[in-house]
Structures are given as structure tokens and as C-alpha cells.
Amino acid sequence: MDMMALLFSLSLATLRLATPLIFASMGGLMSERSGIVNVALEGFMLTGAFAGAVAGQYFASAWMGWAAALFAGLVIGALYALFVIELKADQIVTGMAFNLLAMGVIPFLTKIFYNSTGSTPALLVEDRFAFEPLLMAFALVALISFWLYKTRSGLWLLFAGEHPEALVASGVSVRKVRWSAVCASGAFAAWGGASLSLFLASSYSPMMTGGRGFMALAALIFGKWKPVPALAACLLFAFADALQIRLQGVRIGDMEVPVQFVQILPYVVTIVALAGFIGKSRAPKALGRE
Template sequence: MEYFFMIFALLLATLRLATPLIFASMGGMMSERSGVINVALESFMLVGAFTGSVVATSSSSAWLGWGAALVAGLIIGALYALFVIELNADQIVTGMAFNLLVMGVIPFATKILFDSTGSTPPLPVDDRFNYEPLLLAFLLVAGLTFWLKKTRSGLWLLFAGENPEALMAAGVSVRKVRWAAVALSGAFAAWGGASLSLFLASAYSPMMSGGRGFMALAALIFGKWKPLPAFFACLLFAFADAIQIRLQGVQIGGVAVPVQFIQILPYIVTIVALAGFMGASRSPKALGREL
């Protein structure tokens, strides 16, 4: 019975830890299936985590924080679209610039708002989410799977990343499709960040995404840019994360293993997964191609 509870606790932790990865990977899928490379997911998550925490703390409502994270994600996603779609900036360089910009701006904002460059004030336990972001993440994956396969606008997104010329010949604006996709990419990834500060924790802390934006991008590539396979890749990476949490403090031959060696386990799994399956993944044909 004890082992049953241990396994159940591990599976529950995996689902909780997978929530921000699922949102971010679905956001990355929206952008990259439309043909726009997106390595800015880390910045989108940080913006969502910070905005969600600030609004939730001020209003004592996690749902208002969740909605504010959505708006903030749409704004930063649209700003990213402005640079890479309208101004034709290099998509990889711009994505990394967004990551660096957000890492510097948020401490400045916390200094102004809370006279601190660290964490935001904690949200009371009773005001935090219990399971709602996890449920929404599952619904998002199911909804996107249906939308891409069964709706006209979903097919527009796929054609924008695979054959934009055919989409333009049909009278559909590829530019508008990509704008909408990248803006929604920001919104979904921001929800991933908000799930960190409102679900897995009770406040924003510096750099709390911890590279999850890049892990979500790796899950997207590992899942061949498809919702369901990317979802299962997120579960795999989250399982590795849950394992490393439980392995901290383990001893081998009476000698404690340095915690730093344990903490890198999820990233090792990510690298191994990409190294083993990268060759089998085919990116959208028009990914990174300017209009």
C-alpha cells in the first residue's frame, strides 16, 4: 500500500509539473506551425508569471491574475510578431533578445512596485489554484487537436507553415494568420508562466521559469510539432523533474550525491530525447521563411 501511495504521489507531481510545459509547448506550436520560429517562450512565461502574480495579489483573485496573464501574453506576443513579421527581424536573434529584455525589465518593475528586486508578495493559500490550470491545460490540448484537424482556420494555420503560397492563392492573408498565431503563442505561454506563480507556487520569484520555455520548445520538437505527441513529451520531461525532486538527498555508499547533479536530470533527459529523435522530426517547411 505504501508503494501505491508513492507511485500515486509521483504521478500527481508529474501532472502538476507538466502544466506550465504544456501551455508553453502549445504556444510554441501555434507560432511554429504558422511558420514563425519562437525561442522567446521563456520571456512569455516570465511575463505571465509576473503579471499573474501581481494582479492576483492585488485583487486576491487567482482568476483575475490568470486573465491578466492572458492579456500580457497577447501584448508581448503581438510585439514579437511586429518585429519578426512586419520588420523581418531575425527570428532567433529577436527571440533571444526578448528573453534578455524581460529578464532585465521584471526586476526593475518589482523595484518600482514592491521596492524589491526579488519576489512579489505571496498569494494566500486559499486564493491559489488547486487543480484548475491542469484541467485547462488538458482542455487546451484537446481543443487544439480538434481545431487543427476539423476547422478551416486550423487548416489555414497549417498551410501558413507548410505552403504559404497556396494559402495566398486561396485569398487568405498569411500575414494575418501568423500575427494571430504568434499573439496566441504569447497568451498560451504566459498561462504557462501564470501556472507557476499561481498554481505551483504562491508568488513570482526571479527567473522562476528555470528554462521551462526551452524545455517546452524541446517537447514541441520531440512531439513533431503536433499537440498530442508534444503533450506526452511534456509529461516525460515533467516525470524526470518529479524524479529529481524525490532523489535530492539520496546517498550512494553512505555518501550524499551533490544536489546539483540531481537537479540537472530533467535537462539531461531533454538533451538525450532531442539527440535521439531530432533526425526523425520534420519541421514545417516554411518555418523561418519570410513573406
């Protein structure tokens, strides 16, 4: 394979692998810019991946799976909002609890639906997405960027995470803004999961997110809680993932590099980014505050 073909292959793989990260990072942005910490992205993605795979296989339509993931994401986002906004639960602990909940409930449901705790039945090739989630992911970043800085409701979201007192003084309900943001967070992250089971793969498999929810959160932090920089961070992490796939089986002299050393590359890049190798990020001032 010549250099141009290799670069094209890596670029295409990077874009495909970035799709779930982009959706999840935009979901995290919606929640955290409103002042609600969201470490439940992994659980939201698993929920969307499962709901999308089940509905997509049942109706033989990726679009029906996409709609089911949206609905499931809104439901789990609303449930998360109920705990952290209304019941004042600790946001970090609640987020991790939602991750564990998704990891435990989904095998239980697959056992009920398919008499198996493993993968769901696969969609036919013609029933899967070809490229649509990739286009929607980039469109979502553009829409959020415009909405966040150019519309009144977008500015409300920013003030909810920076100066909630200013919203209260202007007669806007911080509670309602945060509820809307967290529900949207669940929907977007669920779409990230659905892009795994309906686009990158053809079914749900246990733990198929592989830590992408946490990588999306890292991309959000690395991108300083801004849509376009977060997108760039997602592309960076996806490139590292695409590169590790390409490097599997590589040899140095007569010795083959252990595949485990190659597979950790995306996570090493994530850790280095979060360690502040390229500058420090400032979180929204009201993040995590009631």
C-alpha cells in the same frame, strides 16, 4: 512509503509540473506551425508569471491574475509579431532578445512596485489555484487538436507553415494568420508562466521559469510539432523533474549523491530527446521563411 503511494505521489507531481510545459508548448506550436520560429517562450512565460502574480495579489484572486497574464501574453506576442512579421527581424535573434528583455525589465518593475528586485508578495492559500490550470492545460490540448485538423482556420494555420503559397492562391492572408498565431502563442505561454506563480507557487520569484520555456520548445520538437505527442513529451520531462525532486538527498552506501547531479536530470532527459535518441523530427517546411 510503499510502492503504490510512491507511484501515486510521482504521478500527481508529474501532472502538476507538466502544466506550465503544456501551456508553453501549445504556445510554441501555434507560432511554429504558422511558420514563425519562437524561442521567446521563456520570456513569454516570465511575463505571464509576473503579470499573474501582481494582479492576483492586488485583487486577491487567482482568476484576475490569470486574466492579467492572458492580456500581458497577447501584448508581448503582438510585439514579437511586429518585429518578426512586419519588420522582418531575424526570428532567432529577436526571440533571444525578448527573453533577455523579460529578464531585465521584470526586476525593474518589481523595484518600482514593491521596492525590491526579488519576489512579489505571496498570495494567500485560499486565493491560489487548486487544480484548475491542470484541467485547462489538458482541455487546451484537446481543443487545439480538434481545431487544427478539423476546422478551416486550423487548416489555414497548417498551410501557413507548410505551403503559404497555397494560402495566397486561395485569397487568405498569410500575414493575418501568422499574426493571430503569434499572439495566441504569447497568451498560451503566458498562461504557462502564470500557472507557476498562481498554481505551483504563490508569488513571482526571479527566473522562476528555470528554463521551462526551452524545455517546452524541446517537447514541441520531440513531439514533431503535433499537440498530443508534444503533450506526451511534456509529461516525460515533468516526470524527470518530479523524479529529481524525489531523489534529492538519496544515498549510495555511505555517500550522499550531490544534489547538483540530481537536479540536472530533467535537462539531461531534454538533451537526450533533442539529440534524436528516439527518431528525428521534421519541422514545418516554411518555418523561419518570410
